[in-house]
Amino acid sequence: MANIISSLLATQPNGMWETIITFFESGIGNFAISIILLTLIIKIIMSPIDFFNRRTSKNMAKMQAKIQPQMEAINKKYANDPNLKNQKLSELYKREKINPMGSCWVMLLNLGLTLAIFITLLNGMNAMASYKIQDQYEQLMVAYVQDYAGEELNLDQEGLSVYEICSPFVIEMNSLEDGEEKTQILNNANQNVVETYEQTKESFLWIDNIWMADSPFNNSVPSYSEYANVARLSNDERNNEEFESVYDYIMNPLRETRGRTNGYFILLVICAGVTFLNQWLVIRKNKQNNAAQKAGWGTAIFMTVFMAFFTLFYTTMFSLYMITGQIVGLVMTPIFDAINNAIDKHQEKKSEPKDRLKRI
Numbered sequence: 001m002a003n004i005i006s007s008l009l010a011t012q013p014n015g016m017w018e019t020i021i022t023f024f025e026s027g028i029g030n031f032a033i034s035i036i037l038l039t040l041i042i043k044i045i046m047s048p049i050d051f052f053n054r055r056t057s058k059n060m061a062k063m064q065a066k067i068q069p070q071m072e073a074i075n076k077k078y079a080n081d082p083n084l085k086n087q088k089l090s091e092l093y094k095r096e097k098i099n100p101m102g103s104c105w106v107m108l109l110n111l112g113l114t115l116a117i118f119i120t121l122l123n124g125m126n127a128m129a130s131y132k133i134q135d136q137y138e139q140l141m142v143a144y145v146q147d148y149a150g151e152e153l154n155l156d157q158e159g160l161s162v163y164e165i166c167s168p169f170v171i172e173m174n175s176l177e178d179g180e181e182k183t184q185i186l187n188n189a190n191q192n193v194v195e196t197y198e199q200t201k202e203s204f205l206w207i208d209n210i211w212m213a214d215s216p217f218n219n220s221v222p223s224y225s226e227y228a229n230v231a232r233l234s235n236d237e238r239n240n241e242e243f244e245s246v247y248d249y250i251m252n253p254l255r256e257t258r259g260r261t262n263g264y265f266i267l268l269v270i271c272a273g274v275t276f277l278n279q280w281l282v283i284r285k286n287k288q289n290n291a292a293q294k295a296g297w298g299t300a301i302f303m304t305v306f307m308a309f310f311t312l313f314y315t316t317m318f319s320l321y322m323i324t325g326q327i328v329g330l331v332m333t334p335i336f337d338a339i340n341n342a343i344d345k346h347q348e349k350k351s352e353p354k355d356r357l358k359r360i
Contacts (some may be wrong), residue, residue: 011131012131013124013127013128013130013131015120015123015124015127016120016124017038017120017121017124017125018124018127018128020038021034021035021038021124021128022128024037024038030202030204031202031204031210031317032202032204032205032207032210032316032317032320033204035125035317035320035321035324036320036321036324038321039320039321039324039325039328040324040328042117042325043324043325043328043329043332046110046113046114046117047332049106049109049110049113050110050332050336051336051339052106053106053107053109053110054336054340055340055343056106056107057106057107058340060098063096063098064098066096067092067096067098070092071089071092074088074089074092121318121321122310122314122318125314125315125317125318125321126232126314126315128317129211129230129315129317130230130231130232132202132211133211133222133227133230133231134231136197136200136201137227137231137247137250137251138162138163139196139200140193140196140197140200140250140251140254141162141163141166141167141170141246141250142155142162142166142196143189143192143193143195143196144166144170144189144190144192144193144249144250145166145169145170145173145189146192147185147188147189147192148169148172148173148185148188148189149166149169152169153165153166153169163243163246167242167243167246170246170249170250171242171245171246171249173185173186173189173249174186174249186253190253190254190257193250193253193254194254194257194258197221197254197258198258201220204316204320206263206264206266207262207263207267207316208220208260208262209221209222209262209316210315210316210317211230211315211316211317212226212230212262212315212316213262213263213311213312213313213314213315213316213319214262214263214264214265214266214267214268214311214316214319215262215263215265215268215312216261216262216263216264216265218261218262218263219255219259219260219261219262220258220259220260220261220262221251221254221255221258221259222251223251223255224244224247224248224251225238227247227251230315263316265312267311267316267319267320267323268308268311268312268319270323271307271308271311271319271322271323271326272304272305272307272308272311274323274326274327274330275303275304275307275308275326276300276303276304277330278326278329278330278333279296279299279300279303279304280300281330281333282296283296283297283300285337307322307326310322311323
């Protein structure tokens, strides 16, 4: 029992992303806006790599289009000899000074960094959500027993968690003989919890609890099973009947009076819509053959479902990160296209004959 209880003490996460977000929040005063700001900064830092990736891909597409007739002729002529066909294609690439792997390395670098940020930030958000929801519960626990315990409540007892200090008072309060005194004690305790909850909850727009998903199936005040999931309790901790009872004594009245629908799938719709729009613009911009277009639509559907999944099952904080990233990508696409077109025009002018007198 002691090992289980000691592990329930909320510990401030100290990972890179958690530290950065907490730093921003200390100045802004809102975690949701902090994650939006962090996403903007990440996108700005990543923009040169993103632009170089798009530039390289565009140049490769132009070179591929230029040699497409020759590639088709080689594929047709050596259709029955794969080895010779590959040799001839390699010679064609070498002759035209085309390096297919050149664009692949840039793409892999961009993809690798994007995935690394995605995964580490997801883990950081989960750790932060676990800490914040446990920390809030500990504050509510103290608020629940503070009037009843009075001077006996000493939170500075070495080696004891908040739960170990407060839970005996919670159990004692709810074990009192039914009557006016017990009713008054519990009413005061519940009122203290409500006041502390209003001071400690993290909301954003229509979402009452940013540490849970924007979903009509979630109550903004989590049940014990929901709390266990977000707090990432072990199976032994989840099955601790005493811990569950203490949680229910404190949180169920709060859930009934202050709990409400935590969302309406608005972030899910926005995230899925912006993701699909981004993919559709790529397909529309690139003039591809039927096979490539089918692959593009497959990627669009996969990415839309992928992003919607994380929006549905993970915290509002991480959903805001994904949506902000997609919107920034949508805004930067025409900017990158304009820069690419300007570079192309500049290169075309440089390649024109300098001596115009020869044209006369």
